[in-house]
Amino acid sequence: MIEVGMALPEKVFYIDRTLLKAYADASGDQNPIHQNEVFALSVGLPNVISHGMLTMALAGKYVTQWAGGSANVREFSARFIKPVIVPAGEKVDLTVVATVTEVDGNTVKLDITATSAGVKVLGMAKAVVVK
Amino acid sequence: MINPDSVGRTFKGVEQVTVTQSQIDAFAAVIGENDTSVAPPTFSIRISLSQYESILTQPEIGVDWTRLVHGDQKFEIFRPIVAGDVFTCSATIETLRVAAGNEIVSVRSDLHNGNELVVTSWSTLVVRG
Numbered sequence: 001m002i003e004v005g006m007a008l009p010e011k012v013f014y015i016d017r018t019l020l021k022a023y024a025d026a027s028g029d030q031n032p033i034h035q036n037e038v039f040a041l042s043v044g045l046p047n048v049i050s051h052g053m054l055t056m057a058l059a060g061k062y063v064t065q066w067a068g069g070s071a072n073v074r075e076f077s078a079r080f081i082k083p084v085i086v087p088a089g090e091k092v093d094l095t096v097v098a099t100v101t102e103v104d105g106n107t108v109k110l111d112i113t114a115t116s117a118g119v120k121v122l123g124m125a126k127a128v129v130v131k
Numbered sequence: 132m133i134n135p136d137s138v139g140r141t142f143k144g145v146e147q148v149t150v151t152q153s154q155i156d157a158f159a160a161v162i163g164e165n166d167t168s169v170a171p172p173t174f175s176i177r178i179s180l181s182q183y184e185s186i187l188t189q190p191e192i193g194v195d196w197t198r199l200v201h202g203d204q205k206f207e208i209f210r211p212i213v214a215g216d217v218f219t220c221s222a223t224i225e226t227l228r229v230a231a232g233n234e235i236v237s238v239r240s241d242l243h244n245g246n247e248l249v250v251t252s253w254s255t256l257v258v259r260g
Contacts, residue, residue, distance in 0.1 A: 019161065026157040027177045052201045053180075054161070057173045061162040064172065070164065070211055073172040077205035124203070 002108055002131065006100040008066055013058045014091040015050050015084060015116075023054040037088060047087050052080035055094060055121055059114050062096040067108075067129035074107070074130060079123035084116040092116055098127075106130050133234050133258065137192045138227045144182045144220035152214040169211035175250045176204070179240035182220040183254070187238070192224070194236065195258055202235065202255035209249055216249065218242045225253075232260030 020034050029051055032039040040048045056078050064070045086092055095115050102109035112125035150170065158174050159167045187194035223239040235257050242250045 022161045026154075026161050028181055053173060053176050053204065056204060057162050057171060060172045061164055064164070069166055070169050070171050073208060075205070075207050076172050077203070079203040080201055
């Protein structure tokens, strides 16, 4: 039974430089701030940062896993409020949880919370799924 | 500076984009998705962002792609994308504002397979001043 207020189980993803390169190749977004530390520092960033859309794609995987597949996602939105910082040689966490905010027949709305190193990285992250 | 006359206008993508199974497989592999019969929900960004780059950097619009930061993103998915879809992508510039020296442009992407609208997405792009 899915009810408003229901909390979905937490899932932790790990992001490292290898994953950033794989996402850059899969998405076509080869912006050097996601791969080249010297470049990232030169434009004022603290280090290499994840693509916001990789963070969102992983949160999307969290949603589709609960919803029973990619085909069940109708709407998905997020703001990129803080960067996910990915130092060389490290795996940083992306910890995702969600809460059911609305149930209408088989349509379920979710509020998603995504943090990395304890910092909230997505704002206003919401999904509408059919389940 | 972004041309304010571009607000409210829709720009057609220059080419058709065919989705291949290997593109879906690569995108799914990054996020640990094993079911590749349909594309993950954010897959269409790979089409929209590259189309935005070619459309919005034209001199008549004037977005400086090297100073771009992605502010937010929304997808409305009418049906999942599958291999073999052939998309035309249009970009509509919905709003443009300036805040703290940054230009903030909100742009909508409509992906059509023939006459069928498959995905509409909205991106807020921030051009840092």
